[in-house]
Amino acid sequence: EVKNKNNISLFSLLKTKSGTYDPKQLIHSIKVAIALVFVSLFYLVDPLYDQVGENAMWAIMTVVVVFEFFAGATLSKGLNRGIGTVLGGLLGCLASTLVHEIGGICRAVATGTSVFIFGAAASYFRLVPSIKKKYDYGFMIFILTFNLVAVSGLRGEQVIVLARERLATIVMGFVISILTSLLIFPMWASDELHRATVNKFDNIASSIEGGFNLSYIDDLFYRSRTRPCLSLNHFTVGCLEEYLYKIDDKKESVTMINWDGYKSVLQSKSKDETLANFARWEPWHGKFGFYHPWEKYLNIGDLLRELAISISSLKDCLQSSQQPLKPIRLNFKEPCEAVAPFLACTLKELGESIMDMRRSRPGALIVANLQSIRLDFSEAVSDLGTIVDGDGLANASFVF
Amino acid sequence: EVKNKNNISLFSLLKTKSGTYDPKQLIHSIKVAIALVFVSLFYLVDPLYDQVGENAMWAIMTVVVVFEFFAGATLSKGLNRGIGTVLGGLLGCLASTLVHEIGGICRAVATGTSVFIFGAAASYFRLVPSIKKKYDYGFMIFILTFNLVAVSGLRGEQVIVLARERLATIVMGFVISILTSLLIFPMWASDELHRATVNKFDNIASSIEGGFNLSYIDDLFYRSRTRPCLSLNHFTVGCLEEYLYKIDDKKESVTMINWDGYKSVLQSKSKDETLANFARWEPWHGKFGFYHPWEKYLNIGDLLRELAISISSLKDCLQSSQQPLKPIRLNFKEPCEAVAPFLACTLKELGESIMDMRRSRPGALIVANLQSIRLDFSEAVSDLGTIVDGDGLANASFVF
Numbered sequence A, B: 001e002v003k004n005k006n007n008i009s010l011f012s013l014l015k016t017k018s019g020t021y022d023p024k025q026l027i028h029s030i031k032v033a034i035a036l037v038f039v040s041l042f043y044l045v046d047p048l049y050d051q052v053g054e055n056a057m058w059a060i061m062t063v064v065v066v067f068e069f070f071a072g073a074t075l076s077k078g079l080n081r082g083i084g085t086v087l088g089g090l091l092g093c094l095a096s097t098l099v100h101e102i103g104g105i106c107r108a109v110a111t112g113t114s115v116f117i118f119g120a121a122a123s124y125f126r127l128v129p130s131i132k133k134k135y136d137y138g139f140m141i142f143i144l145t146f147n148l149v150a151v152s153g154l155r156g157e158q159v160i161v162l163a164r165e166r167l168a169t170i171v172m173g174f175v176i177s178i179l180t181s182l183l184i185f186p187m188w189a190s191d192e193l194h195r196a197t198v199n200k201f202d203n204i205a206s207s208i209e210g211g212f213n214l215s216y217i218d219d220l221f222y223r224s225r226t227r228p229c230l231s232l233n234h235f236t237v238g239c240l241e242e243y244l245y246k247i248d249d250k251k252e253s254v255t256m257i258n259w260d261g262y263k264s265v266l267q268s269k270s271k272d273e274t275l276a277n278f279a280r281w282e283p284w285h286g287k288f289g290f291y292h293p294w295e296k297y298l299n300i301g302d303l304l305r306e307l308a309i310s311i312s313s314l315k316d317c318l319q320s321s322q323q324p325l326k327p328i329r330l331n332f333k334e335p336c337e338a339v340a341p342f343l344a345c346t347l348k349e350l351g352e353s354i355m356d357m358r359r360s361r362p363g364a365l366i367v368a369n370l371q372s373i374r375l376d377f378s379e380a381v382s383d384l385g386t387i388v389d390g391d392g393l394a395n396a397s398f399v400f
Helices: A002-017 A025-044 A047-064 A071-101 A103-126 A129-154 A159-183 A188-225 A232-247 A261-266 A269-279 A292-320 A327-354 A363-384 A390-399 B002-018 B023-044 B045-068 B071-101 B105-127 B129-154 B158-182 B191-224 B234-246 B262-266 B269-279 B294-317 B328-356 B363-384 B390-399
Strands: none
Touching: A002 B363, A025 A047, A025 A159, A025 B002, A025 B045, A025 B105, A025 B129, A025 B191, A047 A159, A071 A103, A071 A129, A071 A159, A071 A188, A071 A261, A071 B023, A071 B071, A103 A129, A103 B023, A129 A159, A129 A269, A129 A327, A129 B045, A188 A261, A188 A269, A188 A292, A188 A327, A269 A292, A269 B105, A292 B294, A327 A363, A327 B363, B002 B328, B045 B071, B045 B158, B071 B105, B071 B129, B071 B158, B071 B191, B071 B269, B071 B390, B105 B129, B129 B269, B191 B262, B191 B294, B269 B294
16 A cells, blocks of 8 residues: 555656656666565574574665666675775684784774774775776765674674675675565666667767758748748747648658757767776676677767767757858758768667677678768868868768 | 784885875774763763663674764664664564463463564665665664664563663664764765766866877877877877977976876766765755755766766777868867867866856856857858867867
C-alpha cells in the first residue's frame, strides 16, 4: 500500500521531468531491495545470527553503500571497499600491536599520533586528481578502518578477531551485492556508453539536417515574399517554428526540426568519463570482451564535441541578423543542400556501424564523396573570393 | 618519518601534474587529521569512553565520511546524514514496534517486507535527478538506518536507546567536523565559484588577445615575405609558436599566446553546478550574505561557455587552410585589431567588477564603443557583400 502510493507519486515526478518513464530505474530499486532483504537474513534467521552476531551490521552497511546503478560502479566500489578495509585493517593492527609495547598515557599519545599521520597522508592522497577519480572511496574506507582498528586496539579488545569478523561480513555483503547486480537484469555501464556514443552521432546528424532545412525554409520565405526581410534572429526562430507546424502538410522531414540535439553532446564529457571508468571494471559480457578499447569511445566523444561546437556556431551564423544578399545565398544554396543530407547520412552510418560493431563498408566511397563536396565548396568560396563560413568546411574536413 | 616520506612522494606527484603545488590541499589534509584525532578522544580518554562506549565508532565514521574539502560540502553531507538518520531511525522504530505485536515467524516476514518496501522506494527516489543532486547521501543514510533499526528491533534489543545513543554520537562527529571545517582556514565553495567565474572572463579575454595577435603575426609574415604562402593549419601553428619565442624581444604581449584559455571554460559546467550546490549551504561569511544569487553565477557561466564556443570556431577559421586573399584580409585587419584588445579589455573589466563586487562604472561607454565597432564591422562586411565570419559580431553582440 505504502509502496503503491510512493510509486504513483514517483511516476508523476519522473513523467513531468522527462516525459517518459524509465523501467530500468524501477528494476534497479527492486534489485536493491532484494539485496537488502537477503543481507537482512543475517539478523532475521537465527542460525545465521548466531554465527555473525552484531557484525551483521557491516554486511548491511556494505550493501547499502556499495550497490550502485551500474554493475561496473558496484564492482569498483566493492573492490575499493574491500582493499581499503584490508589495508586499513592490517596497518591498524600493526599500529595497535606496536603501541601495545608502550605503557600508560604514552600509549594514547602514540595512537593519536598514528591516527593523525595516516589520516593526513591518506586525505592528501585523496585529493590527487588521478587517485580521486578511481580510488577515492578506497582511501576513505582505509582511513575509517585504520582509525577504528587502531583505537579499538587501545581498548584491549581482541583486535585481530574483530577485524577478521568484520572483514568476513563485509565480504558477504559485497558478494550479495555483486550477485544481485550481475545476475538480475544487469545494468552495464559499457552498454550505456556504447549507446550514448551512437546517440551522439544521431543527435549531431539530426542537428545538421534540421539546421540546413531551417536555412532552406528561410529561402522559401525569401522567394514567397510573405515576409520580405525575414532575419532569423533568436526571437523570430520561435515563430518560424510555429509557422512550420502550420505548413507541415507536405514536407514531413522539415517539420521535425531537431536543432538542439548537439546541445546534449556539448556537455557529455564528464558523463562519458564516468561511464568509461565503470565500464573498465565490468567483466566480459555480450559483445564486450576484456580490454575493450574504452578510451577510443572517449576520443570519439571528444571529436563529436568539437563537431557540436562547429554546429553551434553554424547555428549562430544562420540565426544572425547579418544575412548575406540573395545572390550569394543562392550561390551557396546548392552545395549546402547537397552536403547537409550527405553529412547527416554519413554520421548516421558511422553511428550504426559502431552500434553493430562492424566496419563501415562504404568507407572509401564516403571519403571520395566528401572530397568532391569539399571541392564544390572550395569552388563556391573561391568564386566569391572571401573567407565565408568555414564551418561547412570544418565539418567536412573533420569527417576525413 | 612516514609522513615525510609520503609527503615527498606526494609533492613530486602533484608537481609533475600541475607544475605548482597547492598549499590548500595540505591544509585540508591536516584539518581532517585534527578532526580524526579529536573524535578518537572518545576512545582514547577514559571518562569519555565510559559515556559513549562502542558507539564512539559512529562518531569516527561520521567524521571520515562527512569531512569534505569545501565547508559547504561538509555542511550539506552532515545535514543530509543527520536528517537521514533521524527519519530512518524514527520509521525504523515505528516499524519494529508494529512488528513487535506480531509473534513467531511472521515477525521476521513482516520485517523483511518493510525492509523491501522502504528500500525499493528510497532507492527509486535516489534516482530522480533533482533529488540525486542534493539529497542522494541523505536517502542512502535513511535506507541504512531504517534497515539497521528495523532488524535490530527484531533481536529484542532496546532499539530506542540504541538509536538515541548512535544519533548522539553522530551529532558529536558532525559538530567536530563542522567546527574544524569552519574555524581552521575554512575553504569556501562560494569563494571558489566566485574566483572561477572571474577566471573564466580572464581566460576568454586572453584567448581573444592571443587569437587576434596570431592573425596579426600572420599578417606580419605576409608582409615580410619570409614565408609567402603561410597558412595557419594545425601543423604550422606549432612552429609559428616556436618562431614567436625567438622573435619575442620587442612585443611582450605577443609572446604570451594563451590561446587555450577558452578550453577550460568549455568544460566547466558540471564543476560550476557542484560548487553552486555547495555554496548554497554555506553560512554568511566575508562578502557573501545569505541568499547570494548563486544561480546568476551559473547563468554567467552559461553565457561565457557560449562565448568560448564562438572563440573555438573563430580559432578553427583562423587556423583553416582556406585563408582569404590578402586585400580582403587587409580590409578586415583594422576593425579586427581594434576589436580584439577592446573586447579583451572589456571582458577583463567585467571580470574585475565581479571580483570586487562593484558596478562596472564605464558601462554606458563600453556599450557605445562596442556599438561603434560593430558598425565598423558591418560596413566592412557590406563593402564585401558577403557573409564572412560572424564570430566577431557574435562576440560583440554577446557583450551587449
